Each structure stands twice: as C-alpha cells, then as structure tokens.
Amino acid sequence: MTTLREFSEALEPEDPALSRSFRELLVESKLPPSLRLKDLSKKEFMILADLAVERLSPEQARKLYLALMKALREAGSSLPDVLEEKIVERKLPLAKRVNSFEEVIRGVDLESAVAEASRCLGCRTPRCVMACPLNFPVPAYLSLVARGRFDQAARLGLSIVPTLGICGRICFSYCEKACTLGKLSGKPVRIRAVKRAVADGYTKEENLPKVGRSTGFRVAVIGSGPAGLTAAYRLRIMGHDVTIFEAEGRLGGELIRSIPEFRLPSGVVEREAGLVKRLGVEARLGTRIGVDLGLDDLVEQGYDAVFVATGAGVPRKPRIPGSDLEGVESALSFLEEVKLGARSGMEGVVWVIGGGNVAVDAARTALRLGASFVGIMYRRSRVEMPASADExxxxxxxxxxxxYLAQPIELIGESGRLRRMRCVRMRLGEPGPDGRRIPIPIEGSEFEVEADYAIFAIGELPETGWIKPADGIELADNGGIKVDSRMATSRRGFFAGGDVVRGPSDYARATADGIRAAAQIDRYLRSSRP
Known part of the structure; x- marks a missing residue:
C-alpha cells in the first residue's frame, strides 16, 4: 500500500467500520486519496489526527493511529520517528531519594526539549490551549522551542506569567491530558518538561516584558502565592504601581512555605518571585494585613485598588476522638515546620490521612525524616485520589x-501520646454533589493499626480570619471571600482571587485567577479615571 486510498482499502477486510470511518475523515479533510503515504506531511497528518479525535471514539482513534503509523513506517516515511516520544524522565536514584530532600525529577536538556517540542502537531483545534486554565499558547511556544529560539520562547512565556519554572514542576498538566497526539498514541507532548527546560535556562531579566507607561494608579496585593504574584506581575506590566504585602519573610506563599524541596526547590520560587520585583513591584515582607495594617489603612495610604490573595492555609481538623493527642497534627503545619528547619527527624510509624498532593508530600517527607513506616490512608480508591498520578x-x-477505602474513626493513646488508630473499611456509593462517589463505612469492618503519628491532610480552609466585620468584605458559604463575575468583593475597589475565594485548588487555577483579576482591576481603574 502506497497511498491513503490503498491504506483505507487495506483496513477493510480486518475492520470494515474503521475503514469506512477513515474514508469519511479523508473526505472531510480534503486531502487527495492519491496522496502517497511516504509524502504525508506533519501538517497533513495533523488534519487527519484532529478529525480522528473529534469524530471517532477513543478506541477507534487509537486503533486508526496505530494502523497508520505501521503503514507509514512500511512506506518509508520519517513521520513516525518525528512523532515518537523523545523525553526519558531522569530521576534521582531511589537509594538517594529517601535520604535527601534533593529534587527528584532532574529535568531534561535543551536538545531533548527541542526534539520533544518538534512532536507538536500544531493542531487546528488547540485542545491544549483550551484545557489550560491560563490559555497558555502552547503550539506557538513549542514551535519556537522546536526551532531553537529559546529566548523568544521565554519571552512569550514571560509575557503571560513569571512562574514558568514552577509551572514546569508542579502544574497538573491539563494541556498534556488534552493533547491530540496523546489521545491517539497515549504519549502526549511533554509540554511541562519542555517548559521547565527553557525556564531554567532562559528565565532572565532581559527576557522580561517591558513595563507599560505609568498610569499613576497604585494597587496593593495581599499575599504572594501564585494568584498574588501573577496579579502583581500583570498589573505592573500594565503600568500600575504595585506593592505586595506578604506576612512571611519571603515571597511565594505556600509555594515556598510548604511544598517540599524534592518537588519544588525554594531557589526556583525565589528566582521567579525575583522577576516580579525586577519589574518594579515593591514587596513589603513580614507585614500582616489585619494585624500590622488594616484594609482602611491601605485606602488611607493611597491605594486605588486592592487584590486579596491570601490563599487557603487553615487546615481542617479531624472530628474524631483522640484528635488532641500528641502525635496528631495537620499535614500543612508539618510541611511548613520541615521547610523552616524546625523538624529534622521522625521515628516510628506514620500514617497520613488524605488523598491530595499535600498528603503525598507529607508522606514522602516523613520517609526522608527517618520514619520506619509511612502509609497513606484514603477513604476512596486510587482512581478518585486527587493527587498527581506522578506523585x-x-x-x-x-x-x-x-x-485505600479506609479511614480512622478513633485515635487511641497512652499517657497522652498516640499509639494506635481504630479504622473502618469503606465502600463507594452513588456520586455526591461534587460528582465523586460518596464513601460509606462498612458495618463490622473495624480494624486497628499501630501509629506513632497521624498526619491529617483532609483539606484546608480559606485564610479569612483576619477580615473584620467593619472591613465590609462579605464571605461566601465556603468561608472564602465572596466575589462577583468581575472578581470584585462587596467593598468597592477590593478584589479577590485564588484559593481565598475558591478554596484549595492548584497552581494553574490560582495563577489563572491572578491573570483574570489583573485584567479586571485594570479595567476598573481606567474606568474610574475622570
């Protein structure tokens, strides 16, 4: 078989339905049936791939892809080699990992990043862009990397966010999950790894966007996590004078306070937070709004708008007997203590309760501190675990x-110290309001496990305890700040976004809130000018 028509005919005996589907795709694609397989370009393949994902079932699309790849190889086409995954993930050796806090994923070199970026099809329907909360221009970015234009790629990325290296390490990879090539082959373009490689080499001052002409407006940003940093960065690019108020001594919020070094090194956060300052954003560290300064003080100091991005850093407490025993703690507090250097060792049996990234971070941290046994107990199955599959x-x-499918119902101690956990097995019932199946205790399934530590990672609440009734900021049912479609709060000139509004989310969604908030604040300020 040498042409697309002959490929379709060859499918007929084995899978008539697939052959018929391919003929329909061929008609819709407007590609000539006489086109030789050997001459099929990546752009022409993209047209077929795009249609296959859109029109066929996932099983059919995958089957068609495999058959076409085989036919292309037999025809002598170089396309299968171009589309083959190029990145082999390097990890810190296992023996070294559990005894150190060195970064586990080692990243890739620029040569590998170029080869991987070259796999991008440049789809007519950029599913990667649509899936990304930031709407990051993935195809354009990868095209620059594929051509070795690293400075240009960095400039494109930095025109959107300052946190490209952070994104390349901890983003949930929404873009990769939506990748057309990934839906066909099971091997999406490794966008996150490419972004990290470029960010680590080319995130520098000369690639920063130019700051717009001064507007004369002043904006206060409270909090310096992903939402706060991004909003401050974008507002500064727009020409506004921006001051970040951060309660801690370093910028970064939970990025630098609690995410372990083995997953996100502090140096990366400091480097990218530093870019925000290099644009001319002022940072007032160690300043607690609600304690050192009130919201009214910000208005009196001449700020024309305020963006609240204090995150969701209040751990939920377990409501079971024994939760006040020594050895029972929250995962977030535990991780923060380790990052501060207040915890350097841990002995005995550690159980972490929860299924998100915070739970996994806490478990892996406990191992590195020397615990003899570390387990994660989660009340649903692995399929429902919200933590990253890689983690x-x-x-x-x-x-x-x-x-899996278990949870503690009582914490048992001796002399005020935790010794055991009484637990119960669970089964999954019907989906709840959030779409996830509700875990139901199985009667008579109780069991006990030894436990010297029970670290609870069962969620966090928005950081709003500092807001006073007189501040005029209305709260929502989830305890977060209530905002309208413009991200405006109930107090004029005050906006909010990130986890302090939505509750615990992730880097990408919080960052997207920062982008949107900056646009809304800019619109508000410019419309308020006489």
Missing amino acids: IEQALEEGVRME
Whole structure:
C-alpha cells in the first residue's frame, strides 16, 4: 500500500467500520486519496489526527493511529520517528531519594526539549490551549522551542506569567491530558518538561516584558502565592504601581512555605518571585494585613485598588476522638515546620490521612525524616485520589504504603501520646454533589493499626480570619471571600482571587485567577479615571 486510498482499502477486510470511518475523515479533510503515504506531511497528518479525535471514539482513534503509523513506517516515511516520544524522565536514584530532600525529577536538556517540542502537531483545534486554565499558547511556544529560539520562547512565556519554572514542576498538566497526539498514541507532548527546560535556562531579566507607561494608579496585593504574584506581575506590566504585602519573610506563599524541596526547590520560587520585583513591584515582607495594617489603612495610604490573595492555609481538623493527642497534627503545619528547619527527624510509624498532593508530600517527607513506616490512608480508591498520578507513583517507588477505602474513626493513646488508630473499611456509593462517589463505612469492618503519628491532610480552609466585620468584605458559604463575575468583593475597589475565594485548588487555577483579576482591576481603574 502506497497511498491513503490503498491504506483505507487495506483496513477493510480486518475492520470494515474503521475503514469506512477513515474514508469519511479523508473526505472531510480534503486531502487527495492519491496522496502517497511516504509524502504525508506533519501538517497533513495533523488534519487527519484532529478529525480522528473529534469524530471517532477513543478506541477507534487509537486503533486508526496505530494502523497508520505501521503503514507509514512500511512506506518509508520519517513521520513516525518525528512523532515518537523523545523525553526519558531522569530521576534521582531511589537509594538517594529517601535520604535527601534533593529534587527528584532532574529535568531534561535543551536538545531533548527541542526534539520533544518538534512532536507538536500544531493542531487546528488547540485542545491544549483550551484545557489550560491560563490559555497558555502552547503550539506557538513549542514551535519556537522546536526551532531553537529559546529566548523568544521565554519571552512569550514571560509575557503571560513569571512562574514558568514552577509551572514546569508542579502544574497538573491539563494541556498534556488534552493533547491530540496523546489521545491517539497515549504519549502526549511533554509540554511541562519542555517548559521547565527553557525556564531554567532562559528565565532572565532581559527576557522580561517591558513595563507599560505609568498610569499613576497604585494597587496593593495581599499575599504572594501564585494568584498574588501573577496579579502583581500583570498589573505592573500594565503600568500600575504595585506593592505586595506578604506576612512571611519571603515571597511565594505556600509555594515556598510548604511544598517540599524534592518537588519544588525554594531557589526556583525565589528566582521567579525575583522577576516580579525586577519589574518594579515593591514587596513589603513580614507585614500582616489585619494585624500590622488594616484594609482602611491601605485606602488611607493611597491605594486605588486592592487584590486579596491570601490563599487557603487553615487546615481542617479531624472530628474524631483522640484528635488532641500528641502525635496528631495537620499535614500543612508539618510541611511548613520541615521547610523552616524546625523538624529534622521522625521515628516510628506514620500514617497520613488524605488523598491530595499535600498528603503525598507529607508522606514522602516523613520517609526522608527517618520514619520506619509511612502509609497513606484514603477513604476512596486510587482512581478518585486527587493527587498527581506522578506523585503517587513516586511515593510508591519510595516505599509509601497505600491503604485505600479506609479511614480512622478513633485515635487511641497512652499517657497522652498516640499509639494506635481504630479504622473502618469503606465502600463507594452513588456520586455526591461534587460528582465523586460518596464513601460509606462498612458495618463490622473495624480494624486497628499501630501509629506513632497521624498526619491529617483532609483539606484546608480559606485564610479569612483576619477580615473584620467593619472591613465590609462579605464571605461566601465556603468561608472564602465572596466575589462577583468581575472578581470584585462587596467593598468597592477590593478584589479577590485564588484559593481565598475558591478554596484549595492548584497552581494553574490560582495563577489563572491572578491573570483574570489583573485584567479586571485594570479595567476598573481606567474606568474610574475622570
């Protein structure tokens, strides 16, 4: 078989339905049936791939892709080699990982990044862009990397956010999950790894966007996590004078306070937060709004708008007997203590309760501190775990035990110290309001496990305890700040976004809130000018 028509005919005996589907795609694509397989370009393949994902079932699309790749190889086309995954992830050796806080994923070199970026099809329907909360221009970015234009790629990325290296490490990879090539082959373009490679080499001052002409407006940003940093950065580019008020001594919020070094090195956060300052954003560190300064003080100091991005850093407390025993703690507080250097060792049996990235971070951290046993207990199955699949896999590699469909119902101690957990097995019922199946205790399934520490990672609440009734900021049912479609609060000139509004989310969604908030604040300021 040498042409697209002959490829379709060859499919007929084995799979008539697939052959018929391909003929329909061929008609819709407007590609000539006489086109030789050997001459099929990446752009022409993209047209077929785009239609296959759009029109066929996932099983059919995958089957068609495999058959076409085989036919292309037999025809002598170089396209299958171009589309083959190029990145092999390098990890810190396992023996070294569990005894150090060195970064586990080592990243890739620029040569590999170029080869991987070259896999991008440049789809007519950029599913990657639509899936990304930031609407990051993935195809344009990868096209620049594929041509070795690293400075231009960095400039494109930095025109959107200052946190490209952070994104390349901790984003949930919404873009990769939507990648057309990934839907066909099971191997999406490794966008996150490419972004990290370029960010680590080319995130520098000369690639920063130019600051717009001064507007004369002053904006206060409270909090310096992903939402706060991004909003401050974007507002400064627009020409506004911006001051970040951060309660801690460093910029970064939970990015630098609690995410372990082995997943996100502090140096990366400091480098990218530093870019925000280099644009001319002022940072007032160690300043607690609600304690050192009130919201009224900000208005009196001449700020024309305020963006609140204090995050969701209040741990939910377990409501079971024994939760006041020594050895029972919150995962977020535990991780923050370790980052501050207040915890350097840990002995005995550690159980982490929860299924998100905070739970996995806490478990892997406990291992590195010397715990003899570390387990994660989660009340649903692995399929429902919200933690990143990569993080779960790394935890399993390192020796963390997973106990699914179980939860503690009592913490048992001796002399005020935790010794055991009484637990119950669970089964999954019907989906709840959030779409996830509700875990239901199984009667008579109680069991006990030894436990020297029970670290709870069962969610966090928005950081709003500092807001006073006189501030005029209305709160929502989830305890976060209530905002309208413009991200405006109930107080004129005050906006809010990120986890302090939506509750615990992730880097990408909080960053997207920062982008949107900056646009809304800019619109508000310019419309208020006489």
